[in-house]
Amino acid sequence: MNGIQAATRLHLTKKNMTFGVPVQIVGLVAVISALIALIIWRAGGTPGSAEWITGARSNGGMAFGLLGFLVYLGVQSIATTFPFALTLGSTRKAFVGGTLVWAAVTSAYLAVIYAVLLLVELATDHWFASVYIFDVYYLGTGDLLILLPTVFLGSLSALTIGALFGASWARFGNRGPVFLGAGLAIGLLGLLALVLPSITGSVLDGFRLWWLAVAAVVIIAVSAVMTLLLLRSAVVR
Amino acid sequence: MTQAIELQSVTRRFRNDNALEDVTLAVPDGAICGLLGRNGAGKTTVMSLISGQDRPTTGRVLVDGDDPFENEAVLSSISFVRDNQRYPDDYFLHHVLSIAPAFAPHWDGELAAELVEGFRLPRKPAIRKFSRGQLSAVAIVLGLASRAPVTLLDEPYLGLDATARGLFHDLLLRDLGRHPRTLLLSTHLIDESDSLFDHVVLMDRGRVVLRAEAEEARRVAMCVSGVADAVQAFCADYPVLRSHSIGGLRTSTVTGRLDDDARSRAATLGVQLKGASLQDLAVAYGSGDSLQDSSKEGISA
Numbered sequence: 001m002n003g004i005q006a007a008t009r010l011h012l013t014k015k016n017m018t019f020g021v022p023v024q025i026v027g028l029v030a031v032i033s034a035l036i037a038l039i040i041w042r043a044g045g046t047p048g049s050a051e052w053i054t055g056a057r058s059n060g061g062m063a064f065g066l067l068g069f070l071v072y073l074g075v076q077s078i079a080t081t082f083p084f085a086l087t088l089g090s091t092r093k094a095f096v097g098g099t100l101v102w103a104a105v106t107s108a109y110l111a112v113i114y115a116v117l118l119l120v121e122l123a124t125d126h127w128f129a130s131v132y133i134f135d136v137y138y139l140g141t142g143d144l145l146i147l148l149p150t151v152f153l154g155s156l157s158a159l160t161i162g163a164l165f166g167a168s169w170a171r172f173g174n175r176g177p178v179f180l181g182a183g184l185a186i187g188l189l190g191l192l193a194l195v196l197p198s199i200t201g202s203v204l205d206g207f208r209l210w211w212l213a214v215a216a217v218v219i220i221a222v223s224a225v226m227t228l229l230l231l232r233s234a235v236v237r
Numbered sequence: 238m239t240q241a242i243e244l245q246s247v248t249r250r251f252r253n254d255n256a257l258e259d260v261t262l263a264v265p266d267g268a269i270c271g272l273l274g275r276n277g278a279g280k281t282t283v284m285s286l287i288s289g290q291d292r293p294t295t296g297r298v299l300v301d302g303d304d305p306f307e308n309e310a311v312l313s314s315i316s317f318v319r320d321n322q323r324y325p326d327d328y329f330l331h332h333v334l335s336i337a338p339a340f341a342p343h344w345d346g347e348l349a350a351e352l353v354e355g356f357r358l359p360r361k362p363a364i365r366k367f368s369r370g371q372l373s374a375v376a377i378v379l380g381l382a383s384r385a386p387v388t389l390l391d392e393p394y395l396g397l398d399a400t401a402r403g404l405f406h407d408l409l410l411r412d413l414g415r416h417p418r419t420l421l422l423s424t425h426l427i428d429e430s431d432s433l434f435d436h437v438v439l440m441d442r443g444r445v446v447l448r449a450e451a452e453e454a455r456r457v458a459m460c461v462s463g464v465a466d467a468v469q470a471f472c473a474d475y476p477v478l479r480s481h482s483i484g485g486l487r488t489s490t491v492t493g494r495l496d497d498d499a500r501s502r503a504a505t506l507g508v509q510l511k512g513a514s515l516q517d518l519a520v521a522y523g524s525g526d527s528l529q530d531s532s533k534e535g536i537s538a
Contacts, residue, residue: 003309006339013332014325081325086290087379088340089312232307236290236319 007090007098008105011077018073018106022066023113029065030117030133037131047130056132063138063150066110067158074162077102078227079169083236096228099163107155114151115144146209153216160223167230176230239266240299241387241419242287247296249282249443256282258443260296264421269413269433271451272423273515274440275523280423281319283440284389287421288317300387313342316385318376320392324364331360333375343384348412352378355404369396377405381412390422394429402429409433427516437515439522446522451515459495460517462488463508471506478521490521 001009012018037047037056045052077099085095118134122142126132140146168176242264249257257279264270272280285291286298289305289312298305305311324333330353338344356374359367364375373395380390394402410433413420424430437454439447447454458478461471465487472480475491482488493499495512503510513521 001339009339010336013336014327017327076326080323083323084325084328086288087318087322088337089315089385090340091289091307091309091312093307094309236285 003091003094004097004101006088007085007095008101009098010081010085010088010090011099011102012105018102019109022069022106022110025066025069026062026113026117029061033059033061033133034127034129034131037129052130053132056130057136057141059132059136060138062114062133062136063154066155070155070158071162071165073106074103074159074164075166075169076162077159078163078166078231082166082170082231082234086236092231092234093228096224096231099227100160100224103156103159103163106159107152110155111148111151114139115148118142118144118147149213153213153220157216157219157223160220160227164223164227164230167227167234171230171234240264241266241268241301242421243297243299244283244286244293245297245299247286247293247298249279249286249291250294255443257286257293260440260443260445262438262445262448264419264436264438267417267419268436269420269422270436270438271427271430271434271515272421272438272440273427273519274423275519277442278440278523279443280440281391282443284317284391284421284423285319287387288312288315288389290317313340314386315389316341316380316383316387317389318379318391320373320376320395322372322376326365328364329360329362330358330364330375333364333379337379337383341383341385343386343416345382345384348384348408349378349382352381352408355408356401370398370401371396373397374401381408384412384416385418387419388421390420392423392425394424394426402426406433427519428514431515434515439519441522447518454515454518455512456494458490458492458513458518458521459499460488460490460511460513461503461508462486463506467506467508471502471508474502478518479524490517 036059040052040055041047045055081099082095086092090098114134118139121127121132121134126135134147135142139150165177165180168180170176172179240263242262244260244262247257247260248255260279260283262283272283274280282291286293287300287305289308292298292306300311300315303311305315334346334349334353337349338346352374356371356377358371358374358378364372367375373393374397377390377393380388380393393405397405406429409420422430422433431451434451437447437449437451438445439454447457449457461468463471463486465482465485468487468489472489472491475493478490478492480487480489490513495510499510
């Protein structure tokens with residue numbers, strides 16, 4: 001077993017955290033979405049009407065409900081696992097490689113879960129009650145070819161950003177995440193200030209979904225490289 | 238003799254503090270070396286550098302002739318669990334036992350099971366809820382069952398009860414007999430481990446103050462005790478490492494061999510004389526008296 005495989009296994013030993021908890025969160029968000037639909041119906045909404053469908057498809061619960069957990073999972077994949085990985089004899093490079101593979105496995109697993117549940121939702125005409133949980137605008141409005149890359153790249157981005165924050169903590173202690181967060185916020189606001197005037201109506205009209213995919217790939221790559229750079233000089237104490 | 242571990246003029250600086258200063262030491266292949274010294278002497282930093290978990294500010298660290306930092310082949314031959322080891326969130330004992338073989342090519346599952354049974358390690362609570370002794374036992378399981386050619390044990394006795402310490406000793410000796418390897422062991426319970434060591438490195442304030450074969454180290458110094466004036470008279474001809482007085486009685490540890498001359502002089506002055514044990518040496522060097530004035534009356538210097 002090479003170093004990257006061993007580091008991947010190190011993360012996968014915690015099966016419940018990787019595979020169990022996300023499904024529990026998905027189930028909880030689904031129940032909350034169904035309850036909200038019930039409340040709207042009781043308040044006078046008409047299930048299946050055009051107005052109902054438009055409103056229900058704006059449900060962002062399933063798109064954003066896991067984000068916080070995934071960022072946390074990314075943080076702990078480095079912050080508390082890195083010292084033990086070095087103890088076991090991993091190199092920093094193999095650890096970051098294994099962490100990235102694990103994050104990709106987790107993201108692919110979530111994408112498959114979402115895809116299966118979307119198919120069930122479509123096959124049951126939205127759970128027999130016009131409840132829109134996965135067939136929503138944020139996840140491609142029932143299009144598997146949009147849902148799969150959206151969930152995969154979104155999850156992977158959240159995990160790698162979390163890992164980057166974990167690495168900044170491993171390298172600089174409490175100051176790391178504070179300065180990284182402040183730096184990212186200032187950088188993003190500065191970028192917005194620069195490009196906002198040049199974003200005209202024609203640019204917005206020409207917007208393509210794959211731009212977001214490219215942005216996600218860049219975020220994932222930059223986060224992984226920065227994580228490695230931070231961990232190379234991190235000292236375990 | 239081939240050296241399994243070498244540190245050549247190693248300094249490790251954290252901001253303005255030198256955790257290690259110009260440390261040079263070598264541990265021969267197959268040796269059982271005691272790494273002794275007070276808290277903060279630099280023992281864990283030395284182990285951290287040897288295991289590639291840290292890099293020296295200046296100097297070189299070699300394990301089997303290679304730099305261990307980011308060296309997968311070398312790191313797979315080293316086992317080092319620090320005394321304050323952190324484990325991933327929500328990690329249980331079975332997680333540790335299932336992942337360790339993926340990194341340790343010589344892992345012995347039967348030995349691990351025997352140690353877990355012997356130390357009565359519980360499977361149920363998360364490791365972060367383990368007691369200090371149970372954490373030490375987990376470190377021992379990892380250290381011994383990995384059968385790493387270079388095994389570093391950092392304060393393995395911390396919190397262990399007497400039965401567990403005995404078990405550790407027995408299994409360590411049995412396993413080293415069957416599977417010889419280089420062992421570097423740091424401990425404050427020196428008298429209990431004394432018989433294990435064939436080499437000793439003694440550190441104080443980030444420096445190596447003594448490195449020798451254990452037999453040689455046991456002949457380096459002697460302890461003299463008796464009436465203060467007589468002890469002081471005896472010590473006049475020897476460098477004093479540490480002195481301690483209670484009332485009119487005084488005990489001093491001095492460098493010098495316990496030979497016929499020393500015995501005859503002690504008999505003449507009416508003082509008691511004995512060879513300094515490794516524990517006596519560690520206490521003496523750790524007191525700081527050897528670096529300063531040797532007479533600190535009335536305090537356990």
